Amino acid sequence: MIRRISLRASGFAKSSFLKSSRFHGESLDSSVSPVLIPGVHVFHCQDAVGIVAKLSDCIAAKGGNILGYDVFVPENKNVFYSRSEFIFDPVKWPRNQVDEDFQTIAQTYGALNSVVRVPSIDPKYKIALLLSKQDHCLVEMLHKWQDGKLPVDITCVISNHERASNTHIMRFLERHGIPYHYVSTTKENKREDEIFELVKDTDFLVLARYMQILSGNFLKGYGKDVINIHHGLLPSFKGGNPAKQAFDAGVKLIGATSHFVTEELDSGPIIEQMVESVSHRDNLRSFVQKSEDLEKKCLTKAIKSYCELRVLPYGTNKTVVF
Numbered sequence: 001m002i003r004r005i006s007l008r009a010s011g012f013a014k015s016s017f018l019k020s021s022r023f024h025g026e027s028l029d030s031s032v033s034p035v036l037i038p039g040v041h042v043f044h045c046q047d048a049v050g051i052v053a054k055l056s057d058c059i060a061a062k063g064g065n066i067l068g069y070d071v072f073v074p075e076n077k078n079v080f081y082s083r084s085e086f087i088f089d090p091v092k093w094p095r096n097q098v099d100e101d102f103q104t105i106a107q108t109y110g111a112l113n114s115v116v117r118v119p120s121i122d123p124k125y126k127i128a129l130l131l132s133k134q135d136h137c138l139v140e141m142l143h144k145w146q147d148g149k150l151p152v153d154i155t156c157v158i159s160n161h162e163r164a165s166n167t168h169i170m171r172f173l174e175r176h177g178i179p180y181h182y183v184s185t186t187k188e189n190k191r192e193d194e195i196f197e198l199v200k201d202t203d204f205l206v207l208a209r210y211m212q213i214l215s216g217n218f219l220k221g222y223g224k225d226v227i228n229i230h231h232g233l234l235p236s237f238k239g240g241n242p243a244k245q246a247f248d249a250g251v252k253l254i255g256a257t258s259h260f261v262t263e264e265l266d267s268g269p270i271i272e273q274m275v276e277s278v279s280h281r282d283n284l285r286s287f288v289q290k291s292e293d294l295e296k297k298c299l300t301k302a303i304k305s306y307c308e309l310r311v312l313p314y315g316t317n318k319t320v321v322f
Helices: 051-061 094-108 136-148 169-177 192-200 215-220 242-249 284-307
Strands: 001-009 038-046 063-075 079-088 113-117 125-131 152-160 180-182 202-208 224-232 251-261 270-277 311-314 318-321
Touching: 038 051, 038 311, 051 063, 051 079, 051 094, 079 311, 094 113, 113 242, 125 192, 136 152, 136 169, 136 270, 136 284, 152 192, 192 215, 202 284, 215 270, 224 284, 242 284, 251 284, 270 318, 284 311
Parallel strands: 125 152, 125 202, 152 180, 202 224
Antiparallel strands: 001 063, 038 079, 038 113, 063 079, 224 251, 251 270, 311 318
């Protein structure tokens, strides 16, 4: 049986550690209290009795309050996933002690994954954005980043297409001190060694419509997550020009898929998908416009979910997204 537990503080007003009225999907911020700050913890281990109690007690014992708790235990699989949002006093519970306390529980249960993030203390994720000619996804991400809605530091933008210095994007990047690297590629030379030197110190990469295939050697050498936006509803319409493939097939729903990059093209674990209706009245231009709108929204949401520790690996090629 699949167990899905979502505890919200509003339904547990009498609990000593559930006292907030926040709801699932709301971003954590430090406005809850001038003293208490928010944190997130994700946990993945073999299923066992008492895990939720142990994790909750860990937070409560230090004077913390749980704002929300999500649990997923899939059917016929002896695995446990959880994500908790909580607030705590960093004076009473120092940041390094938070890690140590959760690590103790992780060792007890032989956890495969136990990660804590405190947004107001921990450094933002460092990312690099790679793109080719189309820039609608890049523009969307830059605007979200400028508005403070993407908790990342953009270290650089890399493209295999050159852009004039007087364009809106180049002026924006220059104004905000974000380097732009033009790395021309050919079928024979993808210049991956140069790209690797530019991105090796980042926390993860974002392919914002980068129309080059990263090799298995690059992915292994980089060794961290790479997130792509595919302009189609995978697993249908893989490869090039999926919008035209879908248009020619006369589909009634189009979509966009954000997924992790693996060596197999367009087959990595899916993080987010979005769809929109189309009809016989759409021409190829309106079809593509709707597709691009989906792509930029889908990619941005996937990156936000990833940074908020909502995305966990599930099985060999799936994800749990809280």
